[in-house]
Amino acid sequence: MKFAIIGGTGLIGSQVVKNLNAAGHQAVPHSQSTGVDVISGQGLDEAVAGADVVVNLTNSPTFDEASPAFFQTSMDNLLAAAQKGGVGHFVILSIVGADQVPELDYYRAKVLQEDILAAGPIPYSIVRATQFMEFMDAVLSWTADGDTVRLPAMPIQPIASKDVANAVAEVAAGAPLNGIRNIAGPEIFSLDELGRITLSRKDDYRTVVTDPTAGMFAVVKGDVLTDKDAHLAPTRYTDWLS
Numbered sequence: 126m127k128f129a130i131i132g133g134t135g136l137i138g139s140q141v142v143k144n145l146n147a148a149g150h151q152a153v154p155h156s157q158s159t160g161v162d163v164i165s166g167q168g169l170d171e172a173v174a175g176a177d178v179v180v181n182l183t184n185s186p187t188f189d190e191a192s193p194a195f196f197q198t199s200m201d202n203l204l205a206a207a208q209k210g211g212v213g214h215f216v217i218l219s220i221v222g223a224d225q226v227p228e229l230d231y232y233r234a235k236v237l238q239e240d241i242l243a244a245g246p247i248p249y250s251i252v253r254a255t256q257f258m259e260f261m262d263a264v265l266s267w268t269a270d271g272d273t274v275r276l277p278a279m280p281i282q283p284i285a286s287k288d289v290a291n292a293v294a295e296v297a298a299g300a301p302l303n304g305i306r307n308i309a310g311p312e313i314f315s316l317d318e319l320g321r322i323t324l325s326r327k328d329d330y331r332t333v334v335t336d337p338t339a340g341m342f343a344v345v346k347g348d349v350l351t352d353k354d355a356h357l358a359p360t361r362y363t364d365w366l367s
Contacts (some may be wrong), residue, residue, distance in 0.1 A: 213248060
């Protein structure tokens with residue numbers, strides 16, 4: 126099959142392209158660097174022409190109140206181009222529990238993206254993943270202050286980006302779900318515990334202080350960003366770290 130991977134040069138997209146091509150498909154990466162702009166619409170018709178499947182892995186440049194407008198415009202443009210091009214399956218990547226954290230602008234924006242796709246004219250699949258292992262360094266940097274890092278004790282179920290890419294490629298090559306598939310890492314940690322593990326493995330001697338008010342995830346209530354019933358990926362966090 127032929128796949129148009131929009132956002133195909135990023136962390137997940139580049140791996141999805143590699144996986145699909147290795148499986149004998151034709152997966153073509155598209156991004157701003159290849160002349161495709163999901164906001165202006167430049168290059169979209171050409172990018173999706175002849176594609177059986179569109180996988181949209183583009184992301185908002187910000188995580189604030191501007192992110193809903195990004196997903197609204199980009200999805201409207203992509204769906205219009207895909208419908209014109211006769212695409213039969215449209216796939217996006219979202220976040221486990223996104224609909225349970227309306228306090229976060231970015232999570233509301235991802236739910237908007239899902240809703241636009243589900244209401245659109247093309248058979249679709251939504252892959253929801255838990256937090257990427259690759260993002261842990263960024264999470265630690267948000268609340269670092271000298272020798273301490275403040276983190277809440279919310280449950281988190283980290284997944285490796287390679288496992289996310291494998292799942293996205295598998296779903297994209299299959300029949301449209303017209304629904305959601307949740308994927309998650311094999312282990313659940315509290316975020317503060319995960320911070321301590323990360324710093325210890327990197328011989329970083331900063332101290333993690335448990336603080337329920339610290340950082341972006343302070344607004345998350347309970348275990349909504351985990352899913353014990355999700356499709357569990359194989360990579361464990363300590364193995365990924367090493």
